[in-house]
Amino acid sequence: MTEGPERLARRTLHTGRIFQLVHDRVRLASGREQHVDVVLHPGAVAIAPRLDDGSFVAVRQYRHPVEADLLEFPAGRLEAGEDPLACARRELAEETGYAAENWRSLGDVLVAPGWTTERIHLFVAEGLTRLASPPPADDDEEIQIVELEPAALWRSTNDAKTLVALARLGFAQIT
Numbered sequence: 001m002t003e004g005p006e007r008l009a010r011r012t013l014h015t016g017r018i019f020q021l022v023h024d025r026v027r028l029a030s031g032r033e034q035h036v037d038v039v040l041h042p043g044a045v046a047i048a049p050r051l052d053d054g055s056f057v058a059v060r061q062y063r064h065p066v067e068a069d070l071l072e073f074p075a076g077r078l079e080a081g082e083d084p085l086a087c088a089r090r091e092l093a094e095e096t097g098y099a100a101e102n103w104r105s106l107g108d109v110l111v112a113p114g115w116t117t118e119r120i121h122l123f124v125a126e127g128l129t130r131l132a133s134p135p136p137a138d139d140d141e142e143i144q145i146v147e148l149e150p151a152a153l154w155r156s157t158n159d160a161k162t163l164v165a166l167a168r169l170g171f172a173q174i175t
Contacts, residue, residue: 004029013037018077019116041111041118045088046075046161048106048124048169049098056153057096057128058162060144071146072159075120084121090135092125096145097134101127106168109161122165 006027014021020040027033049057056073063070076091078084085103092098106122137143148156150171157163166172 008033018042037115039116039118041116042080043078043084043118044075044120045078045084045091046073046120046122046165047088047092048073048122048162048165049092049096049100049128050124050126051128051147055147055149057098058146058148058153058157059095060146061141070159071148071153071157071162073162073165075161078121085123088121088123088125093131094135094137095141095143097131098125098128099131100125101129106165109164111160120161122161122168124165124169 007024008027009025011023012020013023018041022038022040024036024038025033026036051057058071059074060069060071062068074091074095076087076095078087085105088103089099092100102125104124104126106124108119108121111118111120150166150169151173153162154166154171154173163172
């Protein structure tokens with residue numbers, strides 16, 4: 001028996017623009033072996049931008065994997081070595097045209113730890129001001145900005161990162 005899990009082998013199955021798919025052979029502490037396909041992801045941030053009136057800024061955008069327009073908090077992928085708060089500031093500006101004076105971490109969430117390394121760092125941003133010259137949005141994004149009260153956003157989304165951030169802020173509602 002070994003002291004803990006040990007990766008015995010890794011084979012790259014696919015390398016894409018955002019993630020890498022690998023196949024790992026792992027020996028557990030019990031000695032049992034597992035074969036696991038893993039999506040290696042650099043991580044991301046999501047921001048709950050709260051306006052002075054208590055409502056939130058959300059974005060509506062098309063998400064091809066689920067073939068639907070989703071209402072969600074602004075979010076984006078971490079660049080290699082990027083600090084999560086710096087990424088959150090950048091993404092808030094790019095996706096909404098806002099900057100925030102006050103930032104607070106809401107912790108992080110593991111998206112699907114059974115098959116991906118993706119970890120999303122959650123933040124709440126307050127003291128919002130509109131940027132005079134917001135940075136351009138990413139070329140491949142079409143985003144509509146929406147302002148909603150917390151209860152309306154809770155009822156209108158099924159996006160996990162948005163729901164977790166709202167819950168951590170105390171806005172979870174059983175409907």
